[in-house]
Amino acid sequence: MTAEGFELVIFDCDGVLVDSERIAVQVDALVFADLGCAFTETEIVERLVGSSTEVWRAAVEERLGRPLEEGWEEPYHSWYRDALDARLTVVDGITEALDALTLPSCVASNGGHRWMRRNLARTGLFERFEGRIFSAEDVSRGKPEPDVFLHAARTMGADPARCAVVEDSAYGVRAARAAGMRAFGYAGGLTPAARLAGPGTVVFDDMRELPGLLAAAA
Structure with missing residues (x-):
């Protein structure tokens, strides 16, 4: 990671933005x-x-x-x-994290575009990411392969080595590492922290901490 820090924050959708x-x-x-x-x-x-x-x-x-x-x-x-x-709601703390985030951001998920649009719209998050939503439908392989993250970075004009990925699953963390990106594993959902941990991965359990963690890791 260079001194200039991250260029882009890539959010998974399910379990990171919406509590689905x-x-x-x-x-x-x-x-x-x-x-x-x-x-x-x-x-x-x-x-x-x-x-x-x-x-x-x-x-x-x-x-x-x-x-x-x-x-x-x-x-x-x-x-x-x-x-x-x-029953769908936003992930606890994500609205505060997004409000505090100053970096460009996007969504990259294994979920289909139709379902992501529906879930993001239902929870009031769609407008925050409109035009910057990427799906495994857009590439040949889904996570744990890195394709959707690399596609998102390429489309957004960001260097993969300067991208941060926020994930809640072991598959997503593996995909972020395979893409050469820095993984931030959210352990406040279903996946235990131990399954998200690994070389270079920042594991946390409160979304409100994310902006500070990104700044500290850059």
């Missing part, structure tokens, strides 16, 4: 049970939170012992939508 992971894990468990391949919520957190569609699907198919049919997910969209509509 807790809701999604509960619905995941219901969906898996309905499919006939039960996972406990603990298993979902450990194996699937923050993973790419490919990782998620492979885990389910392994447990099922067969491939998932095309379009299998269609009946379940309303399960997630209804739960999020009823």
